[in-house]
Amino acid sequence: MNARSDRIDAAAPHDAAPLEDPDPFDAELTELAAHLRLAVGRLHRRIRIDGRESIPPLQLSALVTVEQCGPLRLSDLARREAVTAPTMSRVLSALDEQGLVVRAPDPQDARGVLITLSELGATRLTEVRTTRTALVARRLTRLDDEQRRALAAAMPALEALLVDDE
Incomplete structure (x- = not known):
């Protein structure tokens, strides 16, 4: 991940406009996708920060x-x-x-x-x-x-x- 994607992942799950209009029946899928994106992004960032790689x-x-x-x-x-x-x-x-x-x-x-x-x-x-x-x-x-x-x-x-x- 780069700094640009870190900023995007730091955003709340509901604040980003989707690339395509989601099917209203797929609200649950969209919610899962938003939470997964946020959790994976934050975990990746924590690992990178805690690892203190040079x-x-x-x-x-x-x-x-x-x-x-x-x-x-x-x-x-x-x-x-x-x-x-x-x-x-x-x-x-x-x-x-x-x-x-x-x-x-x-x-x-x-x-x-x-x-x-x-x-x-x-x-x-x-x-x-x-x-x-x-x-x-x-x-x-x-x-x-x-x-x-x-x-x-x-x-x-x-x-x-x-x-x-x-």
């Missing part, structure tokens, strides 16, 4: 994308992260300075550069994931057994929400 959100997102899809050219990474090439260039410079990515010549284009995750970058991603998982686990201890079972039962549905529309 890697800013866009840099972290770029690292994950390089890990999952790399090696990538700067323009491909910028497109995947929905930012401009100059913005991604600055992000990559910061990641490169920290030793988190490796830039190598593109064998198919002498002018191009391919970005891959460095060993240190992979280590840092593991550290961030471990810290964030521990933070969520600590929050889960606040719930009673029934609430934890409800979350476990909801995981397949939540994971299904991650599948892109085709």
Whole structure:
């Protein structure tokens, strides 16, 4: 999430205009969607704040994308992260300075550069994931057994929400 989406998620469930006019019979669905969006956004923000990571959100997102899809050219990474090439260039410079990515010549284009995750970058991603998982686990201890079972039962549905529309 970026700062723009954090501001949107911080809003109350009823204050945002929907993209499409909802079916009046789907008021319950709209209400659920609003509450889920707000809860997920706030939980994500709490995890990020409590984790006190030294890697800013866009840099972290770029690292994950390089890990999952790399090696990538700067323009491909910028497109995947929905930012401009100059913005991604600055992000990559910061990641490169920290030793988190490796830039190598593109064998198919002498002018191009391919970005891959460095060993240190992979280590840092593991550290961030471990810290964030521990933070969520600590929050889960606040719930009673029934609430934890409800979350476990909801995981397949939540994971299904991650599948892109085709």
